[in-house]
Amino acid sequence: MPVKINTINTLKKELEFLPKEEIIQYCLRLAKYKKDNKELLNYLLFEADDEAEYIRQIKEEIEAEFKGVNRNTLYFAKKSIRRIHRIVTKHIRYSGSKQTEVELLIFFCLQMRQCGVAVGESKVLVNLYQRQLKTIDKTLGGLHEDLQVDYQEELEEIRKVL
Numbered sequence: 001m002p003v004k005i006n007t008i009n010t011l012k013k014e015l016e017f018l019p020k021e022e023i024i025q026y027c028l029r030l031a032k033y034k035k036d037n038k039e040l041l042n043y044l045l046f047e048a049d050d051e052a053e054y055i056r057q058i059k060e061e062i063e064a065e066f067k068g069v070n071r072n073t074l075y076f077a078k079k080s081i082r083r084i085h086r087i088v089t090k091h092i093r094y095s096g097s098k099q100t101e102v103e104l105l106i107f108f109c110l111q112m113r114q115c116g117v118a119v120g121e122s123k124v125l126v127n128l129y130q131r132q133l134k135t136i137d138k139t140l141g142g143l144h145e146d147l148q149v150d151y152q153e154e155l156e157e158i159r160k161v162l
Helices: 008-015 020-033 037-046 051-067 074-095 096-113 123-140 145-159
Strands: none
Touching: 020 037, 037 051, 037 074, 051 074, 051 096, 074 096, 074 123, 096 123, 096 145, 123 145
8 A cells, every 4th residue: 555645735734833943954855866956956045046157057057969960860869869858857847937948848859959969750759859849939928028029039949940
């Protein structure tokens, strides 16, 4: 019989009654056993207050990853690009900001286009690219109108590829 997992709301109510020291110990214990938890805690403590710098660092990481894409065969290129996409989505989840999501996805699509891999030859890569465009469109709707106009120009540029 599986263990019953409580809802987030129940956990939140329970955490409100715990002393600060105990909450700190729980956070450290969570960070100790899962790399994603440690990365999220690091983002929340050290990087959340400077989103522009966080985006710049992630863009540098994406760029470096795309430079290392194995272009020998389409199979390996596809695996590398999908791995990079997982990294991007992980950082988008950490941030939780729609603007960060749009900016990183547009940058990912630009890098995907410029990496030297024939994206049009792989149905998987074409679908991945088109899915990102749909996600960007959907997310753009939730942004301020001025930001929408700025990002719309970049979006039209990356649409021209496929």
